[in-house]
Amino acid sequence: QSALTxxxxxxxxxxxxxxxxxxxxxxxxxxxxxxxxYQQYPGKGPKVMIYDVSKRPSGVPDRFSGSKSGNTASxxxxxxxxxxxxDYHCFAYAGSHIWVFGGGTKLTVL
Amino acid sequence: xxxxxxxxGGLVKPGGSLRLSxxxxxxxxxxxxxxxxxxxxxxxxxxxxxxxRDSAYIxxxxxxxxxxxxxxxxxxxxxxxxxxxxxxxxxxxxxxxxWDGAALDIWGHGTMVIVSx
Numbered sequence: 001q002s003a004l005t006x007x008x009x010x011x012x013x014x015x016x017x018x019x020x021x022x023x024x025x026x027x028x029x030x031x032x033x034x035x036x037x038y039q040q041y042p043g044k045g046p047k048v049m050i051y052d053v054s055k056r057p058s059g060v061p062d063r064f065s066g067s068k069s070g071n072t073a074s075x076x077x078x079x080x081x082x083x084x085x086x087d088y089h090c091f092a093y094a095g096s097h098i099w100v101f102g103g104g105t106k107l108t109v110l
Numbered sequence: 111x112x113x114x115x116x117x118x119g120g121l122v123k124p125g126g127s128l129r130l131s132x133x134x135x136x137x138x139x140x141x142x143x144x145x146x147x148x149x150x151x152x153x154x155x156x157x158x159x160x161x162x163r164d165s166a167y168i169x170x171x172x173x174x175x176x177x178x179x180x181x182x183x184x185x186x187x188x189x190x191x192x193x194x195x196x197x198x199x200x201x202x203x204x205x206x207x208x209w210d211g212a213a214l215d216i217w218g219h220g221t222m223v224i225v226s227x
Contacts, residue, residue: 040155046155
């Protein structure tokens with residue numbers, strides 16, 4: 001049950017787009033379309049932003065989008081805003097009723 | 111208001127035990143699959159355990175299997191995590207969360223567990 005691999009940090013200026021990658025294996029990210037993404041502010045519980053690779057819960061801005069190619073899932077945030085500065089975590093099904101998170105990525109809005 | 115509130119965290123010595131609780135409100139708890147997720151200081155999230163609505167299906171991460179026990183009381187709208195044989199590596203904020211079939215859609219604020227001598 002190894003953690004999925006995410007970049008420790010990414011950054012972008014307001015209005016720009018950033019993409020956060022989440023790399024797993026053919027046994028987790030590559031095997032199932034059960035990837036979700038969570039936004040977390042310091043000292044707070046996470047909030048789901050994307051589920052099933054690319055679906056957005058109601059209330060989440062359409063600036064947030066998700067995709068997957070092979071063993072890597074990605075979260076793209078377009079039109080960056082100051083309030084997007086947070087930690088982002090990917091989460092994927094690894095089979096046999098086991099789930100795994102990524103190590104988390106800190107997004108800085110410059 | 112939809113809410114999950116964890117409690118029971120604290121300081122415990124290695125080898126000790128602790129029982130966490132999670133009180134649910136604002137949604138039909140008895141129909142919900144519930145999970146525990148933890149986050150060590152400065153680290154990412156780690157999935158710990160899951161229990162379905164009638165406790166028929168229970169799953170654990172390898173890192174806690176045999177030491178932690180998840181349970182629930184639907185009459186009390188409560189989720190529990192019994193943690194035994196605690197290790198320093200179990201030090202983390204523990205969150206309870208609802209699984210809605212596709213994502214963890216409701217999260218608590220977390221409760222801190224520190225395992226140290």
